[in-house]
Amino acid sequence: MPVGTQGTVKALSPAELEAEDCRILLGNTYHLNDRPGMEIMEHVGGLHKFMGWDRAILTDSGGFQVFSLARLRKITTDGVEFRSHNDGAKHFLGPREAMNIQRIIGSDIAMVFDECSPYPCSRDSACQAMERTLTWAALCAQQPRAEGQLRFGIVQGSVFPDLREQCAQELVRIGFDGYAIGGVSVGEPDDLILPGVEMGIGALPADRPRYLMGVGGFRQMIESIARGVDMFDCVMPTRVARNGTAVLSDGRRFSVRAGACKKDLGPIEEGCACYACRHFSRAYVRHLLNVDEILGARLMTLHNIHAYLELMRRVRKAIEEGTFEGLREMVKDSED
Amino acid sequence: MPVGTQGTVKALSPAELEAEDCRILLGNTYHLNDRPGMEIMEHVGGLHKFMGWDRAILTDSGGFQVFSLARLRKITTDGVEFRSHNDGAKHFLGPREAMNIQRIIGSDIAMVFDECSPYPCSRDSACQAMERTLTWAALCAQQPRAEGQLRFGIVQGSVFPDLREQCAQELVRIGFDGYAIGGVSVGEPDDLILPGVEMGIGALPADRPRYLMGVGGFRQMIESIARGVDMFDCVMPTRVARNGTAVLSDGRRFSVRAGACKKDLGPIEEGCACYACRHFSRAYVRHLLNVDEILGARLMTLHNIHAYLELMRRVRKAIEEGTFEGLREMVKDSED
Numbered sequence: 001m002p003v004g005t006q007g008t009v010k011a012l013s014p015a016e017l018e019a020e021d022c023r024i025l026l027g028n029t030y031h032l033n034d035r036p037g038m039e040i041m042e043h044v045g046g047l048h049k050f051m052g053w054d055r056a057i058l059t060d061s062g063g064f065q066v067f068s069l070a071r072l073r074k075i076t077t078d079g080v081e082f083r084s085h086n087d088g089a090k091h092f093l094g095p096r097e098a099m100n101i102q103r104i105i106g107s108d109i110a111m112v113f114d115e116c117s118p119y120p121c122s123r124d125s126a127c128q129a130m131e132r133t134l135t136w137a138a139l140c141a142q143q144p145r146a147e148g149q150l151r152f153g154i155v156q157g158s159v160f161p162d163l164r165e166q167c168a169q170e171l172v173r174i175g176f177d178g179y180a181i182g183g184v185s186v187g188e189p190d191d192l193i194l195p196g197v198e199m200g201i202g203a204l205p206a207d208r209p210r211y212l213m214g215v216g217g218f219r220q221m222i223e224s225i226a227r228g229v230d231m232f233d234c235v236m237p238t239r240v241a242r243n244g245t246a247v248l249s250d251g252r253r254f255s256v257r258a259g260a261c262k263k264d265l266g267p268i269e270e271g272c273a274c275y276a277c278r279h280f281s282r283a284y285v286r287h288l289l290n291v292d293e294i295l296g297a298r299l300m301t302l303h304n305i306h307a308y309l310e311l312m313r314r315v316r317k318a319i320e321e322g323t324f325e326g327l328r329e330m331v332k333d334s335e336d
Numbered sequence: 337m338p339v340g341t342q343g344t345v346k347a348l349s350p351a352e353l354e355a356e357d358c359r360i361l362l363g364n365t366y367h368l369n370d371r372p373g374m375e376i377m378e379h380v381g382g383l384h385k386f387m388g389w390d391r392a393i394l395t396d397s398g399g400f401q402v403f404s405l406a407r408l409r410k411i412t413t414d415g416v417e418f419r420s421h422n423d424g425a426k427h428f429l430g431p432r433e434a435m436n437i438q439r440i441i442g443s444d445i446a447m448v449f450d451e452c453s454p455y456p457c458s459r460d461s462a463c464q465a466m467e468r469t470l471t472w473a474a475l476c477a478q479q480p481r482a483e484g485q486l487r488f489g490i491v492q493g494s495v496f497p498d499l500r501e502q503c504a505q506e507l508v509r510i511g512f513d514g515y516a517i518g519g520v521s522v523g524e525p526d527d528l529i530l531p532g533v534e535m536g537i538g539a540l541p542a543d544r545p546r547y548l549m550g551v552g553g554f555r556q557m558i559e560s561i562a563r564g565v566d567m568f569d570c571v572m573p574t575r576v577a578r579n580g581t582a583v584l585s586d587g588r589r590f591s592v593r594a595g596a597c598k599k600d601l602g603p604i605e606e607g608c609a610c611y612a613c614r615h616f617s618r619a620y621v622r623h624l625l626n627v628d629e630i631l632g633a634r635l636m637t638l639h640n641i642h643a644y645l646e647l648m649r650r651v652r653k654a655i656e657e658g659t660f661e662g663l664r665e666m667v668k669d670s671e672d
Contacts, residue, residue: 006623006624006627006629007620007623007624007629008624008629008630008631010629010630010631011630011631012631013611013631013634013635014615015611015615035623035626035627036598036619036623036626040598040599040619040623043599043601043619044599044601044617044619044620050617050619050620050623051616051620052615052616052620262372262376263376263379263380265379265380275349275351279350279351279388280387280388281380281386283372283376283379283380283386284343284380284386284387284388287342287343287371287372287376287386288342288343288344290371290372291342291371293342293343293344293346294344294346294347294630294633294634295344295346295347295348295349297630298349298630298634299349
């Protein structure tokens, strides 16, 4: 899922995302609640209508942002009181509020309001956050939802296998349409990411979507898929694009700003079918980035989103055709 | 002509300009010479290939920017020595250099290197600038050009009718493929703009394109067309777009940032056929502008470029059908 934090995947239009056969994107409850705010969101009839996107949308619950972005937090059993990172306005977000906002947004998949433990984190506070996550998940499951809206629970428990397993089992007992693995890729060393995925995933039913939140390295994704993950979101491909970093089809990255691209008449990636690669040279894209032209951010973002969606198409095909191991081999040396 | 200063019409892709039936755009010699520079431009085979645009391009000569943007100017009979506004590097631009750069850029229409008098300006210095413009025009006419490249002379003379008339006559004597009226809309009161157009235009042949440089108000354009002008460029529609100002089909402007647009479900302009108006509400565009999303700049720019190109299509049709006076009436109260 490309990330559309504020009601747009940065630099792209909905038409471009459709042309790339993007079928679902992610919106951020925290940011949308801040601006445009739910009064406007309700008036315009939800995020699909607002942003002109009739394909699927998943919204996070705002929990992650409340714990990472917002200031002056006060955590109670009902939720979190905080000040907006934007204008300092006081807000309160808890399971009831998060589900209500997502109901107004009208996303196709709503995430439960959870407490995401940072890394590192003591076993005690990881346990407390996991238990609060479960209490809130149960509350979220009772809130009204938008018509047809699915609801996903989120496994927390930091780096502690038994906590994650317990969390997964309890979530399944409550019963959700899908399950996410949260609290992974929150600053821990790379070699703790896959173990984080493994903990607890065995307790999640294989016939429900399993979604690994915030992980977007090619190797990490492929290895997570090998362990049973079905869905991902990551802000990385769009964020690094605007800084001039291209993600290639094997997961390697390189900077189009590099001096070596000055006179390079080739596309961002040879053989790539995206609009940027079909029409423009590295030399041109480098120039656009150097002089801060919007088209530079657009072309880089288009390319990176294409690379990600294309990887997922190849994975699906490889799984169907029984050639997944070969694909896994190909990206095993990609940077992340 | 939409303005593509640095090798891109800000925020738009070539495909979008083609979809709007844009047939010619303007590139800036001064900026392109600065970045990417002519070594890269020559290597990539000119601006058309560089930016993926196979329709027409007109380039200015850099004279206007040298006299308005650059620092530490030293003017000689051969041209102007100056420091780049960007990195302070020393450059020299004169008739030979300007025509050579435009030859490398490979524009379809090259402009002569002129001296544009500021406003206000004494008769003496206006006369001197006009005479220098003529000397340089004669020199420009002798320089090699790109294959098929047309060359336009530029009428200067500030607000002095006899100077402008003399300049126009001398330019016609040298002989150019088209003629431009320069030094208008350089800070003078609005009611001096049309008189500036009238001075000298009578001496320009009606069977050659006559191009009014840098003027882009709807009323100013229509009134200039009534006086014989065929071509315009103006950075205004794209520049104000990025600040949230929409230009409507009758030339009026309004700010989509206004609070009144908060919950406005209507398009930027009712009945407009541009991509932005067909798919998005004022409420959405306002939100995008408020949170500094690139898509906001894109949609606003698309709309404004559409409004301008559509006006020109309506003018051409009205002239053919003999209904130009009605159109003239419609925009007579538009803001510019």
